[in-house]
Amino acid sequence: MIENWQRILVFSAHPDDEILGVGGTIARLSNLGKEVYVVTFAIGETSYSSIEMKGRMRELRLREAEECNKVLGIKERIILYKPNQGITNDRETYQECVKIIRKYKPDVIFTHYKEDKHRDHRTVWEITDEARWKAAENVLADFGTPWYTPELYYYEVIELFTHPSLLIDITDTLDKKISAMKTQSSQFPVLPGIIEYIEALAKIRGYLRGTKYAEAFLGSDFIPRLA
Ligand SMILES: [Zn+2]
DSSP states (O other), X not given: OGGGOOEEEEEESSTTHHHHHHHHHHHHHHHTTOEXXXXXXXXXXXXXXXXXXXXXXXXXXXXXXXXXXXXXXOSEEEEOOOOTTOOOOOHHHHHHHHXXXXXXXXXXXXXXXXXXXXXXXXXXXXXXXXXXXXXXXXXXXXXXXXXXXXXXXXXXXSSOOSSOSEEEEOTTTHHHHHHHHHTOGGGTTTSTTHHHHHHHHXXXXXXXHTSSSEEEEEEOOSSOOOO
């Protein structure tokens, strides 16, 4: 199944969400020569753990995101520079996402899920599920030609799925997922124990998958699949 994907688009509210949710899968896909694009809505300039860090947070997180791109093999990261805790489902952001989907023409999209404590995550879910539908409609001609993305999956960050619908084996790339997380050193004081969490979750999902490690996803039925 994943062998058939050529272009993969991942939406993440903040620069480490795609590592936690899809990091092992991204590394596996880029190893296979696939094109993985990540859209980061907010660079995470408010996630400083000490006042001294505040002024240089944006620059630091940009550098960390750049390092993460290298580790996971992300072809391009598109940063929208929305404010942290202030990503809003407005017309401009919605249309930006339509434009991005039409530009990169993904075979599959990964994005956040609605059941999440973080307001930014919920907003990204809401915008992107709907943008996938609008990108396929024969409207907004100046935003590119319509593109139907056949599949969209939600990924897990902290709130976990009771009944995932897709499990991807990441046995060979868990080490890259962990290395990618280690590039986000500014976040270690904010997320204590995060490396252990990644390992534990990969094991739990691996148990379900019947492999050593895995990542779990939930398929969107916001628009019907076409066959
Ligand atoms: Zn986040």
